[in-house]
Amino acid sequence: xxxxxxxxxxxxxxxxxxxxxxxxxxxxxxxxxxxxxxxxxxxxxxxxxxxxxxxxxxxxxxxxxxxxxxxxxxxxxxxxxxxxxxxxxxxxxxxxxxxxxxxxxxxxxxxxxxxxxxxxxxxxxxxxxxxxxxxxxxxxxxxxxxxxxxxxxxxxxxxxxxxxxxxxxxxxxxxxxxxxxxxxxxxxxxxxxxxxxxxxxxxxxxxxxxxxxxxxxxxxxxxxxxxxxxxxxxxxxxxxxxxxxxxxxxx
Numbered sequence: 029x030x031x032x033x034x035x036x037x038x039x040x041x042x043x044x045x046x047x048x049x050x051x052x053x054x055x056x057x058x059x060x061x062x063x064x065x066x067x068x069x070x071x072x073x074x075x076x077x078x079x080x081x082x083x084x085x086x087x088x089x090x091x092x093x094x095x096x097x098x099x100x101x102x103x104x105x106x107x108x109x110x111x112x113x114x115x116x117x118x119x120x121x122x123x124x125x126x127x128x129x130x131x132x133x134x135x136x137x138x139x140x141x142x143x144x145x146x147x148x149x150x151x152x153x154x155x156x157x158x159x160x161x162x163x164x165x166x167x168x169x170x171x172x173x174x175x176x177x178x179x180x181x182x183x184x185x186x187x188x189x190x191x192x193x194x195x196x197x198x199x200x201x202x203x204x205x206x207x208x209x210x211x212x213x214x215x216x217x218x219x220x221x222x223x224x225x226x227x228x229x230x231x232x233x234x235x236x237x238x239x240x241x242x243x244x245x246x247x248x249x250x251x252x253x254x255x256x257x258x259x260x261x262x263x264x265x266x267x268x269x270x271x272x273x274x275x276x277x278x279x
Contacts, residue, residue: 035068041200043081043234047241048248049181049264050082050203062178071177076222078178079213080231081238088209096200102208104163105170105187106200109180109209114169117216118153129177133273140266162187165263170205173252175213182269189262197278199249241250 031039065074097275166187174180184205188198216224252260 036141038068039065039077039234039235043052044081044241044244046078047085047238048245050085050206051092051199051242051245051249053172054093056091072137072222073175073227074204075178076217076224076227077230079210079217081234082178082206082210083214084235084238085242086203086210088239089203090207091199092246093196093200093203096196097204098201100158101163101188101191101193101201101210102204104158105167105184105205105250106208108164108167109171109174109205110212112173113175113209113212113216114171115183116172116175117138117220119172120220128143129179129272130137130276133182133269133271133276137266137269140262140269144266155194156190158191162190171212171234174206174209179272182272194248195252207268211270 045064046061049061061078062074065077069077122145133222168182170180173183181202185201189203193201202208
């Protein structure tokens with residue numbers, strides 16, 4: 029698996045963006061990593077390289093956000109996500125990544141535009157009741173799309189933004205959700221024979237970037253007030269959805 033210097037730079041940027049996003053923005057830009065890396069390697073190799081890196085990011089995030097996640101939301105999202113992982117594993121190799129990217133991109137862009145046009149008030153003082161059907165739908169969707177392309181961020185953001193949680197609860201819940209989800213994906217990836225010596229070596233070489241990205245994300249979150257945070261997260265959701273949509277159409 030040969031990569032040009034430009035490929036390594038792009039991959040390093042993708043890792044940093046993922047660490048920043050997952051630790052400070054609730055995973056808003058996490059869907060960009062695999063498309064970025066797929067410019068230099070096969071998508072199957074990209075998802076294999078990213079999974080150990082994502083698990084490392086999650087472990088750093090758990091330490092930073094321990095005790096701040098919404099247990100009620102996690103209890104609804106995670107069982108559905110496990111079903112989504114199973115469905116994604118069965119669909120791996122059958123359903124094209126192009127189809128998945130187009131579908132999730134359309135949903136993410138549509139939801140983000142709806143929120144921007146309605147001018148929601150954001151997290152502080154705007155928490156809304158937990159909706160179990162939506163939690164199960166978004167949880168299953170996140171498990172499915174995350175298994176295929178590590179693109180589970182938009183479905184979870186759709187749900188969490190709709191809940192109107194405070195920003196720290198929003199980010200912490202996202203961190204814990206993906207920590208469990210990515211660990212659950214590991215045995216399925218092994219069963220699909222996605223890991224090889226080259227992918228694991230590349231994952232190891234990229235690991236030093238993980239704490240840097242997480243630290244930058246935490247610093248960024250500390251400097252963003254509540255309402256701009258949710259506006260930025262919504263715009264980031266739209267951008268990540270647009271990127272997935274573009275990749276699906278162009279592919």
